[in-house]
Amino acid sequence: MNDINTFLWEINQDKPKEYAVLMYDAAGKLGSNVEAGNVNQPGSLQQCRSTVGPSFSGLYCQVFLRQGPVQYFVGICVPDSCTEEDVKTLVLQGKLKFNQTSLVKPIPHILINQSSQEMIMTHCLADTFAPDASDITSLFVCCVMIAVPLAATLFTALMKSERSEPVNPAAEFSHINNGLNVYGTLETDESSSTEMHSSVLEENYSANPVRLWISRSCAYGWLQAFSLQTTSQGLFSNSSSIPGGGYSSLNGIRVLSLLWIICGHSAQFPVINNLDNYKTWKKTVESSPFYVLSISGPVFLAVDTFLLLGGLLSARSLLSSINKAEDKLSASLVANYLFKRLKRIQPLHLFTMCLTISLISLVQWGPYWFPFIDTMMDCKTYWWANLLLISNLLPVHEICIPWTWYLSLDFQCYTTTPVLVYFYRLNRGVFVVVAGGLLLMTTVAGAVTTALLHLPVFQPSTMTSENYVLYYYVKPYTRYGPFLLGIMTGIYLTTKEEHLLKKKWQAALGWFCCLSLMAVLVGLPYILRETPAYPSLPHALYQGLHRPLWALTVSWIIVACEEGYGGFITKVLSLSFWIPLSNISFACYLVHPVFIILYNGLQETPIHYTDINFMYLFFGHLVLTLVASYILTLLVEKPYLLLKWDRV
Numbered sequence: 001m002n003d004i005n006t007f008l009w010e011i012n013q014d015k016p017k018e019y020a021v022l023m024y025d026a027a028g029k030l031g032s033n034v035e036a037g038n039v040n041q042p043g044s045l046q047q048c049r050s051t052v053g054p055s056f057s058g059l060y061c062q063v064f065l066r067q068g069p070v071q072y073f074v075g076i077c078v079p080d081s082c083t084e085e086d087v088k089t090l091v092l093q094g095k096l097k098f099n100q101t102s103l104v105k106p107i108p109h110i111l112i113n114q115s116s117q118e119m120i121m122t123h124c125l126a127d128t129f130a131p132d133a134s135d136i137t138s139l140f141v142c143c144v145m146i147a148v149p150l151a152a153t154l155f156t157a158l159m160k161s162e163r164s165e166p167v168n169p170a171a172e173f174s175h176i177n178n179g180l181n182v183y184g185t186l187e188t189d190e191s192s193s194t195e196m197h198s199s200v201l202e203e204n205y206s207a208n209p210v211r212l213w214i215s216r217s218c219a220y221g222w223l224q225a226f227s228l229q230t231t232s233q234g235l236f237s238n239s240s241s242i243p244g245g246g247y248s249s250l251n252g253i254r255v256l257s258l259l260w261i262i263c264g265h266s267a268q269f270p271v272i273n274n275l276d277n278y279k280t281w282k283k284t285v286e287s288s289p290f291y292v293l294s295i296s297g298p299v300f301l302a303v304d305t306f307l308l309l310g311g312l313l314s315a316r317s318l319l320s321s322i323n324k325a326e327d328k329l330s331a332s333l334v335a336n337y338l339f340k341r342l343k344r345i346q347p348l349h350l351f352t353m354c355l356t357i358s359l360i361s362l363v364q365w366g367p368y369w370f371p372f373i374d375t376m377m378d379c380k381t382y383w384w385a386n387l388l389l390i391s392n393l394l395p396v397h398e399i400c401i402p403w404t405w406y407l408s409l410d411f412q413c414y415t416t417t418p419v420l421v422y423f424y425r426l427n428r429g430v431f432v433v434v435a436g437g438l439l440l441m442t443t444v445a446g447a448v449t450t451a452l453l454h455l456p457v458f459q460p461s462t463m464t465s466e467n468y469v470l471y472y473y474v475k476p477y478t479r480y481g482p483f484l485l486g487i488m489t490g491i492y493l494t495t496k497e498e499h500l501l502k503k504k505w506q507a508a509l510g511w512f513c514c515l516s517l518m519a520v521l522v523g524l525p526y527i528l529r530e531t532p533a534y535p536s537l538p539h540a541l542y543q544g545l546h547r548p549l550w551a552l553t554v555s556w557i558i559v560a561c562e563e564g565y566g567g568f569i570t571k572v573l574s575l576s577f578w579i580p581l582s583n584i585s586f587a588c589y590l591v592h593p594v595f596i597i598l599y600n601g602l603q604e605t606p607i608h609y610t611d612i613n614f615m616y617l618f619f620g621h622l623v624l625t626l627v628a629s630y631i632l633t634l635l636v637e638k639p640y641l642l643l644k645w646d647r648v
Contacts, residue, residue: 001086003053003055003056003079003081003082004078004079004082004086004090004095004096006053006054006055006079007020007023007053007078007079008095008096008097008098011023011024011098012098012099019051019052019053019054019058020053022047022048022050022051022058022077023048023051023053023058023077023078024077024098024103025044025047026043026044026045026047026048026051026058026060026075026077027043027048027074027075027076027077027103028040028041028042028043028073028074028075028076029041029043030105030107030108031276033276033277034107034111034112035111035279036276036277036278036279036280037275037276037277037278037279037280037281038276038277038606039070039072039107040072040073040074040273040276040367040606041072041073041074041075042073042075042366042367042368042604042605042606043060043074043075043076043077043367044075044604045060045075045125045366045367045604046604047077048060048075048077049127051077053079056079056080056081057079057080058077058078058079058080059077059078059079059080059082059124059126060075060076060077060124060125060367061075061076061077061078061082061084061087061122061123061124061125062074062075062076062122062123062124062125062367062370063075063076063087063088063091063104063119063122064119064120064121064122064123065104065106065117065118065119065120066117066118066119066120067106067107067112067114067115067116067117067118068112068113068114069114070107070112070114071120072107073367073370074104075367076096076103076104078090078096082124083124084122084123084124085122087122087124088119088122091104091119091122092119104117123370125364125365125366125367125369127364130361131361131362132361132380134357134380135357135358135360135361135362137354138353138354138355138357138358139354139358139362141350141351141354142351142354142355142358145347145350145351145354145635145636146635146636148226149226149227149228149231149634149635149636149639150228150635152222152223152224152225152226152227152639153226153227153228153229155223155227156223156224156227156229156230157229160229221643221644222643224642225639225640225642225643225644226639228634228635230642231633231634231635231638231639231642232634234583235580235583235584235630235633235634235638236580236583237579237580247312247493247558247562248561248570248573248574249557249558249561249562249566249569249570249573249574250309250312250313250558250573250582251573251574251578251579251581251582252572252573252574252575252578253305253309253554253557253558253573254306254309254578254582254585255578255581255582255585256573257302257305257306258302258581258585258588258589259622260296260297260299260301260302261299261302261303261589261592262588262592262618262621262622262625263292263293263296263299263618264295264296264297264299264302265299265403265592265593265596266296266596266614266617266618266621267293267294267295267296267614267617267618268295268296268299269593269596269597269600270600270607270609270617272371273368273370273371274368274600274603274606274607275606275607275608275609276605276606276607276608277608277609278609280609281294281609285609286526286529287526287529288526289522289523289526291611293611293614293615293618294609294611294614297522297525298457298458298521298522298525300458300473301521301522301546301550303406304479304482304547304550304551305482305550305551305554306406306410307409307410307413307479307482307483307486307551308482308483308485308486308489308551308554308555309486310410310413310414310483310486311413311417311482311483311484311485311486311487311488311489311490312486312487312489312490312493312555312558313486313490314341314414314417314486314487314490315417315420315421315486315487315488315489315490315491315494316490316493316494317337318337318417318418318421319421319490319491319494319495320494321333321336321337322421322425329418329421329422329425334418337418338414338415341411341414342411343640343641343643344586344640344641345407345410345411345586346387347636347637347639347640348586348587348590348632348636348637349386349404349407349590350386350387351632351636352401352404352590352591352594353379353383353386353400353401353404355594356379356400356401356594357379357380357383359594359598360379363598363601363602365601365602366601366602366603366604367603367604368600368601368603368606369600369601369602372597372600372601378397378398378399378400379400379401381398381400382394382398382399382400383400385398385399385400385408386400386401386404386407386408389407389408389411389412390408390412391404391405391408392405392406392408392409392412392474392475392476393408393475395470397466399474401593403589403590403593404590405474406589409474409476409479410483412476413476413479413480413483413484416480416483416484416487417487420434420435420484420487421487421491423435424491435484435487435488438480438484439481439484439485439548441477442477442478442479442480442481442484442548443481443544443545443548444544445477445478445544446472446478446543446544446547447540447541447543447544447545448540448544449471449472449478449543450472450536450539450540450543450544451535451536451537451539451540452535453467453471453472454531454532454533454534454535454536455467455468455471455472455531455539455543456468456529456530456531456532456539457524457525457528457529457539457542457543458473458525472543478543478547479547481547481548481551482547482548482550482551484548485548485551485552485555486551486555489555489558489559492559493558493559493562499563499564500559500563501559501560501563501565504565507560507565510556510560510565511556511560511565513556514553514556514557514560517549517552517553518550518553521546521549521550521553524542524546525542528542557569557573561573561574581626583633584626584629584630584633586633586637587628587629587630587632587633587636587637588625588626588629591625591628591629591632592621592622592625595621595624595625595628596621599617599620599621
């Protein structure tokens with residue numbers, strides 16, 4: 001209270017000292033364009049923190065208020081001896097005054113037909129690093145996961161330099177790398193190559209018994225798997241990344257869908273709370289599909305594309321494993337099949353989770369960080385759900401790293417592939433009945449859930465609708481349709497004996513229906529964008545049908561391209577340009593929201609919506625994502641795909 005009185009006395013003088021001027025200047029003040037949504041008054045966080053008074057420094061605090069239908073916050077600068085409770089008392093009792101006027105003034109009555117303020121909460125942003133045990137543990141895990149491949153790289157380089165004749169580490173490890181498919185599956189007989197590999201090592205290290213022992217142990221295989229000399233091989237190769245060849249269009253579809261998702265997140269995240277003209281954005285962008293970079297259309301359709309691709313490749317991978325196991329679908333084969341999937345996704349997933357937890361305490365966030373605080377803090381309580389891949393089954397406000405719900409859903413769908421393949425091999429009639437029943441059930445579940453809960457058709461403005469996410473968006477019973485269609489497409493492409501398309505008119509009719517249906521599915525959300533106040537049949541039908549219909553159109557594109565009826569679309573989707581990007585697509589998906597949250601959370605002023613601003617946001621996030629994803633693919637993702645766990 002003494003520090004507050006000192007500050008208030010000083011700013012009310014005719015010639016106040018500089019620290020008092022800076023503290024007053026750092027406090028938030030009402031700006032223009034309030035009618036368009038510019039209601040937050042952030043002030044200047046850094047100016048407040050740089051202020052040094054007679055016996056105190058500046059502390060930046062946010063006062064969250066409600067005035068009629070409007071919620072907003074005001075940033076104020078107080079002495080660092082104040083607590084959040086002190087700030088609350090000072091505001092409620094009106095003691096923060098300059099020339100008898102409160103420093104936290106209400107929005108004028110002419111702009112809002114409600115003059116009285118209601119305080120929601122206060123929050124002060126400390127400028128000191130205060131980690132807890134979970135922060136330290138997470139940071140340690142991240143450091144170890146980065147340090148191990150770097151150490152392996154150095155050790156491999158030292159061993160290579162001491163050999164009597166140079167041997168390419170990638171060639172030494174090719175018996176593993178050549179059998180690697182996109183799921184991290186090791187499918188090769190390596191007995192002959194291992195014998196040759198051992199004889200070369202024995203000759204090279206005969207003069208050094210210690211190094212010879214290391215080279216013969218399983219540790220050497222681990223070192224080779226983690227070394228950059230091995231993991232960097234083929235990452236930017238232009239040869240197809242699809243195992244077994246074929247499916248050349250999948251790389252283009254995967255990358256374009258990823259770009260759509262990154263674009264959508266780049267536009268949606270600032271909309272949550274970071275715009276100073278949200279009403280302008282909503283009025284302009286939500287009414288037209290032409291503002292691609294500002295809203296990215298119904299971006300959720302790209303997620304359904306990924307589910308379709310996951311189902312297709314999972315079916316092909318399992319059928320390939322069955323063929324190599326002498327046409328036997330055994331329990332051990334299924335267990336190995338699921339383990340390979342876990343090895344594919346969990347290392348980088350774990351790294352991203354630990355990195356996100358560490359950032360909570362490491363980064364000095366700005367005033368617009370608060371929408372993400374609770375979401376990120378959930379990682380310290382519900383991290384186990386991510387490890388078990390069940391995070392999408394939790395209430396939405398408890399999901400750690402919200403965008404990783406897809407990994408849980410994907411793995412849950414992935415476990416159904418062996419069951420459906422079993423029915424297909426048992427009896428094709430039974431398979432059709434089971435698959436048709438599941439498709440009908442997931443369609444009805446989406447429609448009924450939408451009707452009963454009056455759910456909206458997804459748009460960024462409804463992104464934070466708890467019921468929408470909690471009961472519809474992340475649940476397997478409403479999202480399984482595209483994955484199921486992917487399994488069916490994968491089985492067809494793997495086992496077909498003749499082409500589905502035999503004449504050009506069939507292909508022309510198929511392309512016309514496909515592109516027309518895609519346009520309808522993209523355009524309908526703009527027509528149905530209003531949240532219904534009562535059960536709405538159009539909303540229910542769209543939510544129930546649009547996912548499997550979209551997956552059906554993408555399946556048509558894949559089949560048409562594979563059977564030679566894709567024309568220039570096949571050429572575009574099969575460009576070698578897509579392959580290196582496809583190789584790092586998984587890391588891109590996990591990492592890109594981190595950059596978006598960092599950018600938004602470090603902002604001290606709101607973002608102003610214009611098309612050019614959002615375009616630059618998208619390309620900026622994209623470039624950073626590509627660079628970071630390349631590094632993390634080399635250091636974290638790929639080493640675990642190359643490991644031979646059966647030698648440990």
